[in-house]
Structure formats: structure tokens, C-alpha cells
Amino acid sequence: MDIRRIQPRNWNSRAVVYGNTAYFSGIVADDKSGTMAEQTANILNKIDALLADVGSNKSRVLSAVVYLADMDRKDEMNESWIAWMDPDNPPARAAVGSELTPGTLVEIMITAAV
């Protein structure tokens, strides 16, 4: 099966497509001054664009790991997540607390069907 690398950089590719499955890098918000809700919404916008790049969309997300710098604000993340998610097609998901790079409140890594 072919491997296709999307937006390769010198340490990762934003996404890697292998056969019918796309593996994404952990995506973070561009604006680190945003709240948890804002950073999550920004990340999900970026994920929408990447999903389009691999020929997929949010109804075909299989799995997600959400890394949160502050678990007390998990509900805030969740509001943006639920606002974004296709209600007919919820992915498998785990949301766990992790130290992230300074200013980053949340990072999301998904796997999707193409």
C-alpha cells in the first residue's frame, strides 16, 4: 500500500495516509493567548483543513486523543468538541492530562478513514 505524507516538515508530517487510513500529528492552536475553548475550536478548524487535504472529513474520524494541560478545563474543551463533532459519527476518544509546550492548553491527535 502507498504511503502519502501531507505537509512534511523536518521533524514530522502533519498527516500520513496509508491505504485507507490517515494518521495525524498532534495539532495545537496557532494563538496561544486563546482560552481552552478557543484553542480547541482553532485546532478543530485546522483538523478540518487537514481532513480535506487527505480526502476525508469530520464524519470519518475514527479515533482521537485529546491531551489537556489543565484537566479542570476539560468541560470547556468538550463544549468546542461537541459543537464541532458530527453528532451522527462520534469518534472513539480519550482525554487525558499532559504537560504541553508553554501556552498550549490542548493538543489533539486523530486517526481518520479516507
Added chain:
Amino acid sequence: MDIRRIQPRNWNSRAVVYGNTAYFSGIVADDKSGTMAEQTANILNKIDALLADVGSNKSRVLSAVVYLADMDRKDEMNESWIAWMDPDNPPARAAVGSELTPGTLVEIMITAAV
């Protein structure tokens, strides 16, 4: 390939089957008063039921990430894990420390063959 979503809720599905692979959500124990060993055993019971729901079983688990709220009790988790695991078919696994929701001592996210 078809995507099948198991126990969809408004923020995730407990499992998502894509072709011959099933992606599971992070599973936590129902009873937060349990010890690390008890919570792990409870999670693995729940995973057994979910594996049956997707037409799989514990001999076909491919990979697992175990998130632990307290790494000092990793051995306790491991005892329940080894008691449960099919000794002829150990999955790939990582076990790392992560902040989890209050009372949750351990959360397990697996991928399985169907």
C-alpha cells in the same frame, strides 16, 4: 470500507470499527472508590464486553495505552492486566502517567482486530 460506531454518545463512541480494525475510547472504571487493581479489573471487564460487541475478544487486542494517575501503583495495575491478558497473545502496550478526571486512577485505550 464501512465505519461502524458502537455505543455512540454525544461526545464519543465507545468503539469504532473500520474494516477489520476496531478503535476504542479510553475506558475508565465505574466505581471510583476502587483501588488501582480493582479499577483496572473493572475496566478490563468492560473492555471484554466491548470486544464482544465488535466481534472480537482479548486474544485479538493489537495495542493498548494505559494512562495511570499514579505511577507508583503501576505494579498493581500490571497484576490485574496480567491476570486478564491472554498469555499467548500479548498486545503492544505503553503505560504512562497522566492526570485523569477526579477519582479515576487508570484509563485504558485499546485497538483490536475484528
Added chain:
Amino acid sequence: MDIRRIQPRNWNSRAVVYGNTAYFSGIVADDKSGTMAEQTANILNKIDALLADVGSNKSRVLSAVVYLADMDRKDEMNESWIAWMDPDNPPARAAVGSELTPGTLVEIMITAAV
């Protein structure tokens, strides 16, 4: 599809091959006295050997999660990562902070095409 388990132990397999995809355990350095850069380089050597065991190589890594015990030393990890990585084939990757077992500064869990 066949499942093949590489270096099975009583709690995990170092890698599990399912069809054309290989799932690896979290790999840690053998020498816990090494620096972040040294432990990362040691892990990547071990991953090279495991990739060979499954009939793959570093140009076919799809995805990686890097768990760091100290996010202040992420750049050090990254130097070893970039020195190792096939520049034409960067994997998808997330690098997040996690508590690890004592002495372990970094743990890497990959998925690869075989």
C-alpha cells in the same frame, strides 16, 4: 488477517503485526543514566531493530507518540529524533509530557507500515 506477535513477554509484545500495519509498544532506553538526547538515540536504535524484525524500516513509520518526563528538554529529544528520522519520510507525531518510570526520560510508541 493474520496477527503476528514479536518478542512476546508476560505483559506485552514489543510489536504486533496485523495485516500490513505494525503496532509497537512504548520503547524506553536501556541505560537510565543517559541524557535525554542519549536515551532518545538508544530508543531509536532499538526501534530500528524492531522495525527490521517486522520487515519494515524507518522510512515506513506512520505515526509516533513521544512521551517526555521533562518538557524543558524536548529540544534535546528532537535533535536525536531529527538525526535519526528519514528526512524524506517524516511520520505524524505528537510529543507530550507524561510521568514515566523512575530514570526514564522519554518513551516512544510508533505505528509502521510493513
